[in-house]
Amino acid sequence: MKDLYCNLEKHLHELCLMPSRHVGSPGAAAAAEYIEKTFRSYGFTEVKRLTFPATGWRFGSMIFTDLDNNSAEVPGALPCFFSQSCDVTGVPLWLTENDLTDLTSEKVKGRLCIIELIRGALDVRGRNGIAEDLDTMGAAAAVFIGTSHDTNSKLERSPVLKQIGCATVGEAGSLYLSRNRNHRYTLKTDAGTFPHTACNVAAIRRGTGGKRAVFGSHFDAAPLSQGACDNASGVAVLLETARLLKDEMPEWTFEFAGFDAEEYCLGTSQLPLGSENYVNGHPEKDWAFFMDFDCIGAHLSEELLYVGRGEKLPAFESIYPLKPIRNGGDERNFDRLGIPTLWFASCPRFQKFHTPADTIETLDISRICRCVSDAVKVTHQLCR
Numbered sequence: 372m373k374d375l376y377c378n379l380e381k382h383l384h385e386l387c388l389m390p391s392r393h394v395g396s397p398g399a400a401a402a403a404e405y406i407e408k409t410f411r412s413y414g415f416t417e418v419k420r421l422t423f424p425a426t427g428w429r430f431g432s433m434i435f436t437d438l439d440n441n442s443a444e445v446p447g448a449l450p451c452f453f454s455q456s457c458d459v460t461g462v463p464l465w466l467t468e469n470d471l472t473d474l475t476s477e478k479v480k481g482r483l484c485i486i487e488l489i490r491g492a493l494d495v496r497g498r499n500g501i502a503e504d505l506d507t508m509g510a511a512a513a514v515f516i517g518t519s520h521d522t523n524s525k526l527e528r529s530p531v532l533k534q535i536g537c538a539t540v541g542e543a544g545s546l547y548l549s550r551n552r553n554h555r556y557t558l559k560t561d562a563g564t565f566p567h568t569a570c571n572v573a574a575i576r577r578g579t580g581g582k583r584a585v586f587g588s589h590f591d592a593a594p595l596s597q598g599a600c601d602n603a604s605g606v607a608v609l610l611e612t613a614r615l616l617k618d619e620m621p622e623w624t625f626e627f628a629g630f631d632a633e634e635y636c637l638g639t640s641q642l643p644l645g646s647e648n649y650v651n652g653h654p655e656k657d658w659a660f661f662m663d664f665d666c667i668g669a670h671l672s673e674e675l676l677y678v679g680r681g682e683k684l685p686a687f688e689s690i691y692p693l694k695p696i697r698n699g700g701d702e703r704n705f706d707r708l709g710i711p712t713l714w715f716a717s718c719p720r721f722q723k724f725h726t727p728a729d730t731i732e733t734l735d736i737s738r739i740c741r742c743v744s745d746a747v748k749v750t751h752q753l754c755r
């Protein structure tokens with residue numbers, strides 16, 4: 372147990388120290404390297420990188436200042452994932468939902484737009500769609516008013532923007548902008564998308580029988596966040612589960628996969644890209660189950676095990692309450708093929724996902740230890 376605790380602590384520190392691990396970033400590349408190195412150090416001989424095309428994002432800097440208040444910074448402003456560069460100064464065009472139906476190029480061209488959504492269009496497709504429309508109409512920038520206290524860099528995340536700069540603010544920045552609607556602001560962002568080769572990293576333990584199972588967690592994270600709970604925690608659990616299962620149940624083939632590019636969706640399936648590529652790259656698709664570790668061990672959280680297609684699994688017990696599968700992440704790519712899924716998750720009382728507040732301090736390592744132990748116990752029961 373002491374080894375487990377120390378190993379988890381090390382993985383979390385290594386991963387959370389890496390700068391932003393969003394797709395295409397140096398942090399994501401470093402995370403892939405760390406996972407590969409750890410698999411090898413745990414004695415896996417078959418460790419592979421499985422590459423696939425993705426849209427990467429680079430971020431240099433952003434300033435968002437109020438010219439009518441001595442160039443004070445708008446508090447807590449962040450670029451949105453996949454923002455392009457912009458440099459615009461002026462009184463913002465404040466848009467509420469009612470304004471969105473009759474937007475014209477004339478109205479928005481070259482403008483700094485602030486988007487306040489009160490009722491519908493709150494889902495990410497709605498926000499992406501608004502950014503895409505404003506992009507097409509030639510707006511210079513779009514600032515999305517936040518939906519939570521912390522600033523969520525994934526609030527809008529369209530990877531197909533051509534020229535528009537997108538930013539977002541949390542509660543403090545939203546209030547600031549609302550109080551000072553007639554001020555002149557400057558938003559200057561150096562950022563952009565680029566074609567990127569992303570990669571999943573998998574360690575395979577070949578079994579003597581014909582049965583296979585896959586364990587996974589995504590190692591990418593929302594930009595400008597440590598991504599501690601989402602999802603350094605899941606990667607740490609994956610690595611330790613791999614270590615503990617490496618020499619167990621020798622008749623089974625076990626695949627342990629770190630997925631890239633979970634933190635955004637693209638294409639018709641709207642499912643995470645990294646695990647979609649993993650599934651597509653394995654034509655036999657005969658896994659008995661997929662076990663997902665995503666968002667584990669936050670302090671003050673409700674810990675759950677979401678199960679999909681449980682009727683195809685042997686009876687098993689977990690220390691966590693079993694819940695039906697819901698809209699999550701990587702497990703949906705397996706569920707759509709009819710494969711049973713088990714997703715270990717924790718729902719924190721104070722949600723920090725996709726914000727700079729998702730830090731290592733929010734994690735309780737003893738809870739993460741318990742998750743590893745339970746994942747191993749559940750696997751023993753499933754692979755009897």
Ligand SMILES: [Zn+2]
Binds near residue numbers: 601665666
């Ligand atoms: Zn996640």
